[in-house]
Amino acid sequence: MFAKNIWPKIFIHLLVVVLVAGFSSMACAETIKVGSLVDMTGATSDVGKDYALGIAEAMHYVNDNGGVNGKQIKLYQFDYGYRVPEALTKYKLFKRLKTVAVLGWGTGDTEALSPTVTKDKMPYVSASYSAHLTDPKKTPYNLFFATDYSTNARAALTAWFDKKWPKNKDYGKRKPRLVCSYMFASPYCSAPIKAIKDQAKLLGFEVGPDQNVSLFAIDTKSQILAMKEFKPDVVWHGNTTMSVAATLRDAYALGLGADHIIDNWGFDENLPKLAGKASEGAMGVAVCAFFGENVPGMDNVIEYAKKYNPGIPLDQRLNHTVQAWGDVLILWEAMKRADKAGSLSGESILKNGFETMRNFDIGLGAPPITFTATDHRVAGIVPIYEVENGKFKLVEKVDLKSRWPEKWANDWLGW
Amino acid sequence: MHKKSIIRGWLSVIAAVALFAGCAQMAVKPDQQNFKTPKVTLDSMEVAHAFGYWYFSNKVQPTKGKPENVGAPLELAFIFNIENPNDYPVKMDSLKFTIAFEDFDLNTVGSTDTMWIPAGKTNQLRVSAHFDVRQSLLSLLVTGGFKLKQEGTNAWAILEKWWTEIPQYNIPVHVKAGSAVFKADGLTKVATFNATFPQ
Numbered sequence: 001m002f003a004k005n006i007w008p009k010i011f012i013h014l015l016v017v018v019l020v021a022g023f024s025s026m027a028c029a030e031t032i033k034v035g036s037l038v039d040m041t042g043a044t045s046d047v048g049k050d051y052a053l054g055i056a057e058a059m060h061y062v063n064d065n066g067g068v069n070g071k072q073i074k075l076y077q078f079d080y081g082y083r084v085p086e087a088l089t090k091y092k093l094f095k096r097l098k099t100v101a102v103l104g105w106g107t108g109d110t111e112a113l114s115p116t117v118t119k120d121k122m123p124y125v126s127a128s129y130s131a132h133l134t135d136p137k138k139t140p141y142n143l144f145f146a147t148d149y150s151t152n153a154r155a156a157l158t159a160w161f162d163k164k165w166p167k168n169k170d171y172g173k174r175k176p177r178l179v180c181s182y183m184f185a186s187p188y189c190s191a192p193i194k195a196i197k198d199q200a201k202l203l204g205f206e207v208g209p210d211q212n213v214s215l216f217a218i219d220t221k222s223q224i225l226a227m228k229e230f231k232p233d234v235v236w237h238g239n240t241t242m243s244v245a246a247t248l249r250d251a252y253a254l255g256l257g258a259d260h261i262i263d264n265w266g267f268d269e270n271l272p273k274l275a276g277k278a279s280e281g282a283m284g285v286a287v288c289a290f291f292g293e294n295v296p297g298m299d300n301v302i303e304y305a306k307k308y309n310p311g312i313p314l315d316q317r318l319n320h321t322v323q324a325w326g327d328v329l330i331l332w333e334a335m336k337r338a339d340k341a342g343s344l345s346g347e348s349i350l351k352n353g354f355e356t357m358r359n360f361d362i363g364l365g366a367p368p369i370t371f372t373a374t375d376h377r378v379a380g381i382v383p384i385y386e387v388e389n390g391k392f393k394l395v396e397k398v399d400l401k402s403r404w405p406e407k408w409a410n411d412w413l414g415w
Numbered sequence: 416m417h418k419k420s421i422i423r424g425w426l427s428v429i430a431a432v433a434l435f436a437g438c439a440q441m442a443v444k445p446d447q448q449n450f451k452t453p454k455v456t457l458d459s460m461e462v463a464h465a466f467g468y469w470y471f472s473n474k475v476q477p478t479k480g481k482p483e484n485v486g487a488p489l490e491l492a493f494i495f496n497i498e499n500p501n502d503y504p505v506k507m508d509s510l511k512f513t514i515a516f517e518d519f520d521l522n523t524v525g526s527t528d529t530m531w532i533p534a535g536k537t538n539q540l541r542v543s544a545h546f547d548v549r550q551s552l553l554s555l556l557v558t559g560g561f562k563l564k565q566e567g568t569n570a571w572a573i574l575e576k577w578w579t580e581i582p583q584y585n586i587p588v589h590v591k592a593g594s595a596v597f598k599a600d601g602l603t604k605v606a607t608f609n610a611t612f613p614q
Contacts, residue, residue, distance in 0.1 A: 040523040041550050046557045049523055056509075060596075064603075076527060081550050216556035218564055242557050274561060311592035311607045 030071045032335070032344065034059070035078075035094035035102040037109070042082030043215050044106060044188070046242045047265050047320050051127055052077065053312070054324025055103055057304040062328060068335045068344070084109045091116065100344050101125065101331055107188035110142065117141045121346035123334070123354070125327045129264075129287070130191040134376045135414030141346065143354055145326035145362065145369060146287035147382050149188075149263060150195030150415060153236065155382035155398035156261040156285050157196055160234050161203050163395055164259050164283075168233060179208040179227050179258070181247055182238030183215050189238040192263070194415060196236055202404075208232055217243045220250045227256060237262040245274035252278035259283070268318045272390040279387045283395060286385050288326050289365025290319040290392055297363030301325055322364050329362040330354070330369060380408055443502040445599035453505060453532065454498040455595050457610035458539065460588055464490035468578035470548045486548020487578055493542045493590065495608075499532035505599045506531050507540075512593035512608070514544055516577050516586060519559045521551055548574055587611050 036055050039048030059075045067073055076097060080086040087109035094102055102117070104110045104126035111132060117124040118141050125143050126133070131150035133142035147155075157178070165176050178200050182189035193210070200207050208230035211223040217239075224247070227235065235251070235258050237244045244266035251258065252275075260282040262271075267284030269291060275282075289295040292302060292314065305317055334353025338344055341352035351373075359368035367379035380401025385392040401408045443449065470486040471477070491514070499505050511525025524544045532538045555563065555570045563569060580586045593608035 041521065041554045043553045043557055045554050052523070056511075074527075079523065082553070216553065216560065218556070218560035240557070242560055246560070307603075308596065308605055309592065309594055310605060311594055311609065 031074045032068055032071050033074050033097055033099040035076050035099040037080050037087055037105050039082040039105050040079040044082050044240050047240050050318040050320040051324045053309055054321035057308050058325040058328035060308055061304050062332045069339045084112050107191055114139045114142055123346055123349045125331045131415055136376050145330045147379055149192035152285040152382055153192035153196035154199040157199050158398050159384035159396045160261050175204055175206045177232045178205045178234055179232040180236045181211045181213050184212045215239050215243050218246045220247045224250045224254045224256055232258045234259045237266050240265045241268050241270050248275040248278040272387055283386045288322045291317045291321055295365040326366050445503055445602055450599055450602050451500045452604040452606050453597050455606045455608040456496045457590055458494045458496045460612040461492045462582045463492040465582035468575050484549050489546040491544045495540045496537050498537040502534050504531050504533050505597045508596040508598055510595040513591040515589040515591055521554050584613050
């Protein structure tokens with residue numbers, strides 16, 4: 001009698017156990033939220049769309065490879081059209097959603113949000129590489145995987161001085177002449193101007209009047225004519241690709257006769273397509289490899305581009321996808337380290353994550369990454385490329401940290 | 416005592432039947448061979464809100480508030496059919512696509528809201544896309560500047576045409592490079608789609 005009564009009970013208990021076990025993966029799946037601000041429609045959408053695609057693809061890669069020690073990441077990605085007020089609004093939403101970190105975009109909004117993210121202890125990994133964000137005394141929660149704009153500008157000018165200036169017919173007879181071409185009102189474009197002029201002084205340049213070129217310019221003849229009066233040997237371009245291409249085209253057409261050095265957001269695979277012959281010989285900064293270049297980790301970048309955005313041909317993808325991977329990979333590593341240390345709070349992600357990285361290698365042609373509690377400049381070596389027959393050729397890796405160790409350590413941090 | 420055990424026995428059987436019936440659609444387990452890519456098609460596009468065509472630069476003093484560079488909004492809604500051809504439910508993780516007016520890509524939008532689609536059924540998803548004259552002007556200039564020049568037109572002329580003609584459904588709006596990510600039991604499939612409305 002007892003045996004007969006016990007069987008239904010056992011059966012029900014077993015059934016419950018089986019069903020609970022069956023659904024346990026769904027029941028226990030823990031999710032971490034990360035915010036992402038991108039520009040797919042605004043003033044920097046010529047480079048922002050590719051970066052946005054790269055962020056989402058890299059995040060799929062992270063989740064496919066275990067997420068953060070088994071926790072999956074839910075990405076909230078919003079286009080803010082490069083409008084600072086909208087970025088501030090979206091940031092408030094990220095806080096409401098309880099994101100543990102934010103992947104940001106532009107310099108204007110990143111710098112505007114910096115005091116807030118510091119107060120909130122929100123790790124903010126941006127595509128803005130403004131040097132203003134590298135001093136942890138002022139902006140401890142701002143981070144990025146790349147060398148900063150000021151370091152890049154110094155390196156580009158130095159590479160031109162090392163490689164091109166000695167071949168000039170006036171070398172040794174007079175000072176080389178530099179002009180800066182950029183959109184004055186754009187915080188991104190103007191961020192490294194003080195630094196490049198300081199580097200010009202250090203190397204003995206004469207600096208001409210700056211030229212204001214809008215990010216939307218397709219006709220820059222008046223600026224080129226103004227440059228011609230100064231007869232520059234080299235022009236620094238601080239805009240994004242479209243307006244840099246327009247300036248190179250007009251400089252070529254009007255016979256400016258200067259060389260060109262270009263910031264990383266103006267130096268991508270679209271530049272030779274848009275500027276054609278006018279881009280030949282132009283030198284520029286690449287903070288990581290170009291899309292498809294043969295470097296460690298690029299196979300993943302290509303695989304995920306094909307898998308998640310099969311409608312976009314690979315020959316239309318840019319190095320900005322690779323830059324997006326760089327930022328996602330450092331955030332991933334920081335979160336894994338913080339989680340292992342016991343907490344995914346913002347402070348833990350910073351202290352137990354980012355600031356424990358010493359020469360951390362993410363591949364992708366990026367420099368090994370070091371963050372310390374006193375310095376958020378990831379590296380002092382910058383690869384400089386040159387356009388040759390429509391392709392990018394590595395010219396020199398400028399090691400600013402070794403070449404000017406005193407200035408690097410004591411003078412150049414944070415601007 | 417005997418009666419109680421009979422009732423318990425019957426209850427167990429009923430519970431088991433109900434649970435197995437509830438889980439019947441899970442009988443087919445997703446695997447790489449049987450996981451068919453769901454199909455995404457554009458059902459229609461609606462002009463959700465149109466406000467005419469106008470633009471004020473920040474040199475113009477508004478009646479209230481601060482002067483801004485601001486232009487007429489245009490709200491479009493894209494309704495997609497999402498068909499699950501599988502014998503088990505699938506989860507749509509995200510969907511995104513680029514919107515082009517004529518030959519110009521203007522916006523990339525999407526949805527990261529998750530959605531479960533029952534086996535063999537078709538769900539619908541509405542994705543809103545906001546445009547305004549200012550935003551579209553910037554996007555046009557920075558990505559389509561050279562093309563406008565080649566075509567002998569300018570941004571203002573083309574914006575006026577779009578803002579007055581799209582609400583009449585006279586200008587084709589293209590959905591390009593669309594992709595939607597689907598998951599089933601840890602497996603992933605990505606559906607691609609393109610469309611034009613009106614066709």
